[in-house]
Amino acid sequence: MKMKRYNRLSPSILAADFNILGEQIAMVKEGGAKFLHFDVMDGLFVPSISFGIPVLESIRKKTDLFLDVHLMIEDPIRYVNTFADAGADLINVHYEACKDIPATLAAIRKTGKKVGITIKPKTPVSVLKDYIDDVDLILMMSVEPGFGGQKFIPETMDRLRELRGLLSEKKNPPLLEVDGGITLDNVAEVLEAGADTIVAGSAVFRGDITENVKAFQKILLGR
Ligand code: DX5
Ligand code: ZN
Numbered sequence: 253m254k255m256k257r258y259n260r261l262s263p264s265i266l267a268a269d270f271n272i273l274g275e276q277i278a279m280v281k282e283g284g285a286k287f288l289h290f291d292v293m294d295g296l297f298v299p300s301i302s303f304g305i306p307v308l309e310s311i312r313k314k315t316d317l318f319l320d321v322h323l324m325i326e327d328p329i330r331y332v333n334t335f336a337d338a339g340a341d342l343i344n345v346h347y348e349a350c351k352d353i354p355a356t357l358a359a360i361r362k363t364g365k366k367v368g369i370t371i372k373p374k375t376p377v378s379v380l381k382d383y384i385d386d387v388d389l390i391l392m393m394s395v396e397p398g399f400g401g402q403k404f405i406p407e408t409m410d411r412l413r414e415l416r417g418l419l420s421e422k423k424n425p426p427l428l429e430v431d432g433g434i435t436l437d438n439v440a441e442v443l444e445a446g447a448d449t450i451v452a453g454s455a456v457f458r459g460d461i462t463e464n465v466k467a468f469q470k471i472l473l474g475r
Pocket of ligand 1: 264266267289291395396398400401432451453454
């Protein structure tokens, strides 16, 4: 079943304080978030190494938030079943990292989890055309993947409009998520350009987490 389209926030725990990760996830939930963004980096597809399977398992045991897993790893089909078993609700793979995209998307589908595809800022939007019908969510990067706390790339706005145009031809389009450099100051514009699912790391975890989430929710839900 397709996921219902409405504006949502997916706080990225890459910016969390890992000493007190459980407490911080509880704060995100208290603020009203329903998704949690989980960034996996392998040191190959991107230069950094973040966290992986045991951390996901541990979070899964303690939260009912929808776990939106962003795999920044080479040849991700190798790990689809492992991340599904570890508790992901959605598995997102990079277009640029897959050797066989249809096989990778089908492998995710087979696990019963939601299916996502991601493109980097320099990858043409048109490459997604062949996959729109096979995914539940498309993630458009608004920074080069690999690090939190970067500046939003302004060209993303036009790319979002282009993708929303493609999606508007569909009866049941996938969600359109954006990731990187999103703040309370630019989120309204990002929504306006066509996004419905917003990843935010630093803008959520720096300062008062619950209040930050509430402030995002206010803009996202328009109240
Ligand atoms: C970057 C990650 C992002 C990152 C976003 O490679 O995919 O999810 O955590 O962090 P901010 O919101 O700080 O740009
Ligand atoms: Zn991410």
